[in-house]
Amino acid sequence: MNNKYYSPLVFELSKPGRSGYSLPKNHWGEHHIGDINENLLRQSKPELPEVDELTLVRHYTNMSNNNFGVDTGFYPLGSCTMKYNPKINEEMAALPAFTSLHPSTPECLTQGALELYYNLQRALSEISGLSEFTLNPCAGAHGELTGLMVIRAYHQSRGDHKRTKIIVPNSAHGTNPASAAVCGLQIVEVGSTPQGTVDVEALKELLNDEVAGMMMTNPNTLGIFETQIPQIAQLIHECGGLMYYDGANLNPMLGVCRPGDMGFDVMHINLHKTFSTPHGGGGPGSGPVGVTAALAEFLPNPKVVKGEDGLFHITYSDSALGSVSPLFGNFSVLVRAYTYILSMGREYIPMAGKLSVLNANYIKEQLKAYYKLPIDGLCKHEFVFDGLLEEYGGGAHDADKVTTLDIAKRLLDYGYHAPTIYFPLLFHESMMIEPTETESKETIDQFIEVMRKIALEAKDDKALLHGAPHHTPIRRPDDVFAVKNAKFTF
Amino acid sequence: MKYIPHTQADIDQMLQVVGVDSLDDLYGEVPEQLKLKRELDLPSAMSEIEIRNHIEALADQNKLLTIFAGAGSYDHYTPSVIPYIMSRSEFSTSYTPYQAEISQGTLQYIFEYQTMMARLTGLDISNASMYDGATATAEAMMMCVAAAKKRNKVLIASTFAPRVLDVVATYAKYHGVELVKIPQIDGVSDKAFVDEALAQDDVAGVIVAQPNYWGIVEDFTGWADQCHEHKALFVVNAIASTLGVLRTPGEWGADIACGDAQSLGIPVGYGGPYIGYLCTTKALIRKMPGRLVGETVDAAGQRCFVLTMQAREQHIRREKATSNICTAQGYMCLHVAMYLSMMGEQGLREVCQQSYSAAHYLHDKLLETGKFEPCYSAPFFNEFTLKYTGEEGAKAFHKRMAEAGILAGVLVEGEADKIIFAVTEKRTPEEVARFLSLV
Numbered sequence: 001m002n003n004k005y006y007s008p009l010v011f012e013l014s015k016p017g018r019s020g021y022s023l024p025k026n027h028w029g030e031h032h033i034g035d036i037n038e039n040l041l042r043q044s045k046p047e048l049p050e051v052d053e054l055t056l057v058r059h060y061t062n063m064s065n066n067n068f069g070v071d072t073g074f075y076p077l078g079s080c081t082m083k084y085n086p087k088i089n090e091e092m093a094a095l096p097a098f099t100s101l102h103p104s105t106p107e108c109l110t111q112g113a114l115e116l117y118y119n120l121q122r123a124l125s126e127i128s129g130l131s132e133f134t135l136n137p138c139a140g141a142h143g144e145l146t147g148l149m150v151i152r153a154y155h156q157s158r159g160d161h162k163r164t165k166i167i168v169p170n171s172a173h174g175t176n177p178a179s180a181a182v183c184g185l186q187i188v189e190v191g192s193t194p195q196g197t198v199d200v201e202a203l204k205e206l207l208n209d210e211v212a213g214m215m216m217t218n219p220n221t222l223g224i225f226e227t228q229i230p231q232i233a234q235l236i237h238e239c240g241g242l243m244y245y246d247g248a249n250l251n252p253m254l255g256v257c258r259p260g261d262m263g264f265d266v267m268h269i270n271l272h273k274t275f276s277t278p279h280g281g282g283g284p285g286s287g288p289v290g291v292t293a294a295l296a297e298f299l300p301n302p303k304v305v306k307g308e309d310g311l312f313h314i315t316y317s318d319s320a321l322g323s324v325s326p327l328f329g330n331f332s333v334l335v336r337a338y339t340y341i342l343s344m345g346r347e348y349i350p351m352a353g354k355l356s357v358l359n360a361n362y363i364k365e366q367l368k369a370y371y372k373l374p375i376d377g378l379c380k381h382e383f384v385f386d387g388l389l390e391e392y393g394g395g396a397h398d399a400d401k402v403t404t405l406d407i408a409k410r411l412l413d414y415g416y417h418a419p420t421i422y423f424p425l426l427f428h429e430s431m432m433i434e435p436t437e438t439e440s441k442e443t444i445d446q447f448i449e450v451m452r453k454i455a456l457e458a459k460d461d462k463a464l465l466h467g468a469p470h471h472t473p474i475r476r477p478d479d480v481f482a483v484k485n486a487k488f489t490f
Numbered sequence: 491m492k493y494i495p496h497t498q499a500d501i502d503q504m505l506q507v508v509g510v511d512s513l514d515d516l517y518g519e520v521p522e523q524l525k526l527k528r529e530l531d532l533p534s535a536m537s538e539i540e541i542r543n544h545i546e547a548l549a550d551q552n553k554l555l556t557i558f559a560g561a562g563s564y565d566h567y568t569p570s571v572i573p574y575i576m577s578r579s580e581f582s583t584s585y586t587p588y589q590a591e592i593s594q595g596t597l598q599y600i601f602e603y604q605t606m607m608a609r610l611t612g613l614d615i616s617n618a619s620m621y622d623g624a625t626a627t628a629e630a631m632m633m634c635v636a637a638a639k640k641r642n643k644v645l646i647a648s649t650f651a652p653r654v655l656d657v658v659a660t661y662a663k664y665h666g667v668e669l670v671k672i673p674q675i676d677g678v679s680d681k682a683f684v685d686e687a688l689a690q691d692d693v694a695g696v697i698v699a700q701p702n703y704w705g706i707v708e709d710f711t712g713w714a715d716q717c718h719e720h721k722a723l724f725v726v727n728a729i730a731s732t733l734g735v736l737r738t739p740g741e742w743g744a745d746i747a748c749g750d751a752q753s754l755g756i757p758v759g760y761g762g763p764y765i766g767y768l769c770t771t772k773a774l775i776r777k778m779p780g781r782l783v784g785e786t787v788d789a790a791g792q793r794c795f796v797l798t799m800q801a802r803e804q805h806i807r808r809e810k811a812t813s814n815i816c817t818a819q820g821y822m823c824l825h826v827a828m829y830l831s832m833m834g835e836q837g838l839r840e841v842c843q844q845s846y847s848a849a850h851y852l853h854d855k856l857l858e859t860g861k862f863e864p865c866y867s868a869p870f871f872n873e874f875t876l877k878y879t880g881e882e883g884a885k886a887f888h889k890r891m892a893e894a895g896i897l898a899g900v901l902v903e904g905e906a907d908k909i910i911f912a913v914t915e916k917r918t919p920e921e922v923a924r925f926l927s928l929v
Binding site: 066321 | 491494500507508524529533534536540541546552554581582589590596621654660663665707709733734736761762763782783798804810811813817818820822828833835837844869888892919
């Protein structure tokens, strides 16, 4: 990443009469768009940019230098699992036999694509301990919505129409309640204990015959394993509900303890977190959904099954919840995740989980003398600090205190991405750190060193931190002005 | 293992700092009965050479056909610059641009994308992408209901692709929306039905497809006025590339434009990733789902870009958010911004013109074979529907063509002899001649 800002937009490079395209001559004779009734044609010009190829290539190349990515540096970004994105994944996903395959091609001629889909379903099933998967959802939130639809379809199939409440811990990510709302469910929040886990006694009070299920992630958003999960699952099942596992935090559990074995009935997996596919600045991701055998019939159409003839078939069933994607979702993301699973194999998939936990605990132990650790003890792949300790400028009642935002911005100056900040909502100065297993001890040691240095800076020179970042392509943007300005197009 | 940098010495030192004896001890609190006491039943780790052989063997079992089909996946040309720039990992390996200071690249191309999509659709603003055209339409439906407050009925054209209708109907079912299909007459939506339904004053929105599933360019004159008179929103789902020449949703008076932008040179890719788009008017901005990039200034006063209007979104508003969507297809915005920049108005018009001419040429020649009859008389763009009248039947014809390396349109489910063909600028005279010779 450059620290010099490349600022033009392509519209500012445009000049009438330039062009960046190359097309063959029109061979097709007399038919002309002008034959269509003028009322059906565009009345105004689209005012698209006009640029030559080199101008375009330089523009986007220079623009890319404004950006930070996993290939540039370390992302201690909690709940996002910013692991390395292997390069062979990209090459396999770019094979023309996948990229040029039209989805309406008869299935007998797409057997390779279907087999890959099938194999990935089977691998995810083994990894998660759930029987059947759909790979059609395009993102984690899309998977959540699909999983909740499975839960509703299940209750409705039994004529149990009053189950419209879903229990969500107050530490949950905002997508959980938002997905539930899109799915027509009412959200009931359950509180946390001082140790950061679900308050089981409070949960008991919420149980009745209107409960469709409960959404959890385990470890939770504080990075703490919910040890009471067998009891929670039993309580929910006894009251007739189903257990939903948000796969955002699956990485530390790989090969150690599977959601299916914890008592979950439905889950989604973020392939762009646990299975190394690139985040792409906000997608395309992929959010496969797994269910127990009893719920398999409700998974969305289309489905891929292996027939007795050994061939792979695309099927549609009436018992399915419906469709959430016209086809197979973000297929090329599936190719990447499959490649990753083959690269890691049964030997290294569990190592990914364990080393992500080691990295997180190693950071936590060495920084807790500087940053407020609200919940002590072993964490899993991530943990949360509640800002700086008072002696390092983090005093809660100090009007001039150094905030989590200041620390996050100062990290940018040192060439790191910021942690996830102000989430979970349980603390005022949350700073959620997740290192992932692909970071070396050296990288982690350097990060710890920088975090200590920032704490010392905060103690001595608060203004330096309040004004951070100082060395990035731009300085702190004015978010309030962005809303007031309301300028969303050039 | 090349993705795991830890040496045994590293692990030992780190365990010591943490204060546990082994990696397994890091899971000391996990109840024993929950732990997996065996190895995962997965293949052993493979080398790159083995992976390449395995996946290339799978790829070899796919047969690439010469594409004369669309139905939501259009085989337009992808200029080589696009995959070249898209492989820059500064873009691809970055996270959602919440840290604007180190994410201006992502924010700039999304801002460019938003601008181009707003101009293409003739509406004020565009969000920073949806998953695909089908879910974008479902989100538009939910937006209609949210904007109308006390109405939950939405009318949708039955001239959508069945796969898209399935997705919208699924969202409607679980979100509690009463979705009513508008009947069609000769392949176009029945306006009299819509007028009558609107007169009940309980409709939140009307959603139409342009060009529709059959390839027909429909005339929506008067639809928007009629909707607005009855306080319903008018939504046009348009195939993005056709907006280079066809009347825009904005020009039809639409409140929301949505659909798939796959047709802007995104590979057919066995169905994805594509990119859904959603554009709307300034008046509806607070009801809009998805991320939005806005222009602002930084502390030094220079122009820059940030994610904004986040009070609509799930991470702030939780269950009161306009949608649950967060990660969508952000990276595909870069594809679209580059495609539209390279093509410009002239290039996009030329793509449309060539696709149009080639489709009409094929249409006429297929009719000349005597094995097809027209189904509809309305104007079409680069996709059209014919009835196969040859002795073998449409299904056998389609299969025979596939065996000869040609994807001869899409068979219409439930309507035995109907086939929908599409042609793009990529098809050569030789390919078309070969297809015709085999018919």
